Amino acid sequence: MAxxxxxxxxxxxxxxxxxxxxxxxxxxFPIYTTFIRAISSPVPYLNSIKSGGGLTPVELDWGVFxxxxxxxxxxxxxxLSAGTSTIIVAAQLLTSVLAAYALVFIDFRGxxxxxxxxxxxxxxxxxxxxxxxxxxxxxxSLFNSLVGLTAPFLAWGFGIFLLRQxxxxxxxxxxxxxxxxxYGHLRFLFRVAVPISRPIIGSFVLISFLAAWNQYVWPRFAxxxxxxxxxxxxxxxxxxxxxxxxxxxxxAAILSALPLVALLIIFQRQLIRGLTAGAVKG
Amino acid sequence: xxxxxxDHVSKVFDGTVAVDGLDLTIHDQEFMVLLGPxxxxxxxxxxxIAGLETVTSGTLSIGDRVVNDIPASDRDIAMVFxxxxxxxxxxxxxxxxxxxxxxxxRRVDAAERERRVREAADILGLGDYLERKxxxxxxxxxxxxxxxxAIVRRPEVFLxxxxxxxxxxxxxxxxxxxxxxLHRRLGSTFVYVTHDQVEAMTMATRVAVIANGRLQQTGxxxxxxxxxxxxxxxxxxxxxxxxxxxxxARDNGAGLxxxxxxxxxxxxxPVSAVGIGSELVAAIRPEHLHVxxxxxxxxxxxxxxxxxxxxHLLGRSGDADVVVRQSSADAPIAIGESxxxxxxxxxxxxxxxxxxxxxx
Numbered sequence: 001m002a003x004x005x006x007x008x009x010x011x012x013x014x015x016x017x018x019x020x021x022x023x024x025x026x027x028x029f030p031i032y033t034t035f036i037r038a039i040s041s042p043v044p045y046l047n048s049i050k051s052g053g054g055l056t057p058v059e060l061d062w063g064v065f066x067x068x069x070x071x072x073x074x075x076x077x078x079x080l081s082a083g084t085s086t087i088i089v090a091a092q093l094l095t096s097v098l099a100a101y102a103l104v105f106i107d108f109r110g111x112x113x114x115x116x117x118x119x120x121x122x123x124x125x126x127x128x129x130x131x132x133x134x135x136x137x138x139x140x141s142l143f144n145s146l147v148g149l150t151a152p153f154l155a156w157g158f159g160i161f162l163l164r165q166x167x168x169x170x171x172x173x174x175x176x177x178x179x180x181x182x183y184g185h186l187r188f189l190f191r192v193a194v195p196i197s198r199p200i201i202g203s204f205v206l207i208s209f210l211a212a213w214n215q216y217v218w219p220r221f222a223x224x225x226x227x228x229x230x231x232x233x234x235x236x237x238x239x240x241x242x243x244x245x246x247x248x249x250x251x252a253a254i255l256s257a258l259p260l261v262a263l264l265i266i267f268q269r270q271l272i273r274g275l276t277a278g279a280v281k282g
Numbered sequence: 283x284x285x286x287x288x289d290h291v292s293k294v295f296d297g298t299v300a301v302d303g304l305d306l307t308i309h310d311q312e313f314m315v316l317l318g319p320x321x322x323x324x325x326x327x328x329x330x331i332a333g334l335e336t337v338t339s340g341t342l343s344i345g346d347r348v349v350n351d352i353p354a355s356d357r358d359i360a361m362v363f364x365x366x367x368x369x370x371x372x373x374x375x376x377x378x379x380x381x382x383x384x385x386x387x388r389r390v391d392a393a394e395r396e397r398r399v400r401e402a403a404d405i406l407g408l409g410d411y412l413e414r415k416x417x418x419x420x421x422x423x424x425x426x427x428x429x430x431x432a433i434v435r436r437p438e439v440f441l442x443x444x445x446x447x448x449x450x451x452x453x454x455x456x457x458x459x460x461x462x463x464l465h466r467r468l469g470s471t472f473v474y475v476t477h478d479q480v481e482a483m484t485m486a487t488r489v490a491v492i493a494n495g496r497l498q499q500t501g502x503x504x505x506x507x508x509x510x511x512x513x514x515x516x517x518x519x520x521x522x523x524x525x526x527x528x529x530x531a532r533d534n535g536a537g538l539x540x541x542x543x544x545x546x547x548x549x550x551x552p553v554s555a556v557g558i559g560s561e562l563v564a565a566i567r568p569e570h571l572h573v574x575x576x577x578x579x580x581x582x583x584x585x586x587x588x589x590x591x592x593x594h595l596l597g598r599s600g601d602a603d604v605v606v607r608q609s610s611a612d613a614p615i616a617i618g619e620s621x622x623x624x625x626x627x628x629x630x631x632x633x634x635x636x637x638x639x640x641x642x
Binding site for chain 1: 329332333334354355359360361363364365367368369370371380381384385386387388431
């Protein structure tokens with residue numbers, strides 16, 4: 001019997017759902033185990049692993065979250081992360097918007113090379129420049145300072161690339177019309193180009209904040225005093241506790257991710273729209 | 283005074299000549315249409331008036347001022363674009379008042395601004411839409427916002443780059459009339475670019491036909507239609523286009539006639555500089571060829587297009603494709619039929635095959 005197109009399609013849909021479910025489980029599994037370890041009392045939990053368990057919570061300890069919140073070090077590290085991330089996002093936004101504007105709307109010699117170099121920096125992982133940058137920061141006596149923690153991230157090739165794509169989508173006739181109306185460069189940038197590109201700019205802010213918040217390698221090396229530890233660095237010390245407090249680190253990890261989860265939920269529609277708008281014009 | 287004068291103006295892009303030694307005077311208060319096929323340089327010419335393209339050589343003046351080096355925003359012009367070029371994030375009101383806000387030299391106080399926006403919106407029937415954004419408007423309404431944004435500047439010269447080509451046929455006809463009305467009302471100079479000869483014929487006080495970066499002819503729509511200066515203009519203007527028949531001049535006893543592959547053609551206009559044996563190109567409009575058993579040209583019908591009020595016979599005359607325009611009331615004709623055509627001698631246009639210039 002010939003197969004019914006509708007049932008074929010239903011089978012294909014089912015296949016996709018199965019695949020997505022499996023992938024979701026793979027991605028969610030570490031988060032699940034972190035959560036289980038956070039809410040289980042550490043000693044009974046370790047015993048349950050020995051007897052083949054570990055996938056279900058043991059002797060619930062919800063109070064651990066409250067203990068993390070009351071910990072002064074956690075507070076301070078969260079605030080420091082929020083501060084450095086905000087500085088980095090604001091600076092990247094400004095530098096990306098200005099650089100992308102020049103790359104799209106102004107003709108100058110060496111434009112293609114400049115763009116290639118800027119985007120080329122994306123190919124260098126932070127580890128490549130780490131030692132040189134740490135020495136620079138130390139020579140400038142910027143260890144344990146906001147400047148030292150943020151300086152290498154005030155501009156980001158990815159932001160320049162993304163905003164360049166956004167500005168390339170501004171119709172050329174709109175630029176002509178703005179020129180005739182009498183908009184100068186700055187006014188055209190902030191009154192026309194930026195407002196039109198708002199979806200992409202919104203998603204860039206989110207991506208930039210995520211990256212800044214999740215920094216580990218740089219703040220780990222650019223600060224050696226405990227009071228200059230960002231949350232990602234501080235989590236490491238929270239994990240090194242007595243055996244009966246081992247769930248403290250896991251609970252702190254979960255709480256430290258909450259601001260990101262909140263941002264993602266609020267902006268997820270914008271994030272997806274911004275990323276696809278950059279790829280497919282219009 | 284707001285004439286626009288091109289004095290031997292050229293524009294070269296990376297070695298490609300877009301506009302080649304253009305000499306053209308657009309008079310004050312004139313509705314000048316720059317007409318030509320796409321890529322002929324007409325839009326480049328318009329953009330040079332706007333200041334969106336630089337002039338490679340020659341002198342361009344608006345009024346009595348040479349504007350070669352004057353920035354676009356300081357020229358007393360306004361432009362309407364094919365895509366309307368409205369700011370999508372601004373309301374209609376903000377779009378219309380934009381030229382009065384963006385440019386320091388044009389800034390006016392809030393009351394005057396409001397008055398001018400109102401006036402422009404009233405002229406174009408946009409009063410109810412001022413707080414909407416362009417995305418919530420139809421194509422025709424968007425085009426009107428673009429026109430209002432031009433009006434509010436009170437420019438000496440209006441520039442329009444194919445402003446109707448994104449509208450559907452019905453709206454195009456309506457907006458055409460409105461733009462002509464606007465020209466009459468404002469009394470400014472209009473320069474209008476189009477490839478659509480119907481727009482040129484119906485709107486222009488004068489037409490400049492441009493091809494390959496060069497000016498082919500200027501004149502009233504009637505002049506370019508009735509007396510094309512060269513073979514390009516002859517075949518570009520008119521729909522269906524003029525029929526082109528090539529041949530050699532010879533003496534038939536009573537005077538000169540054109541001997542072509544399909545027969546002979548005579549003309550009644552006096553022609554100088556044509557001698558016996560000269561090669562000639564004759565052009566004749568489809569309505570000036572008549573089916574007549576006593577005609578002098580052979581014609582084989584290959585297709586018939588019925589348009590209701592008229593019909594077009596498409597076929598071959600010797601080595602030439604020929605179209606004959608007839609009334610639908612004429613005697614029926616079958617496809618494949620061989621006929622004789624009688625050209626109207628008063629309506630034959632003659633051109634030199636080498637220079638393509640008119641010879642009479």
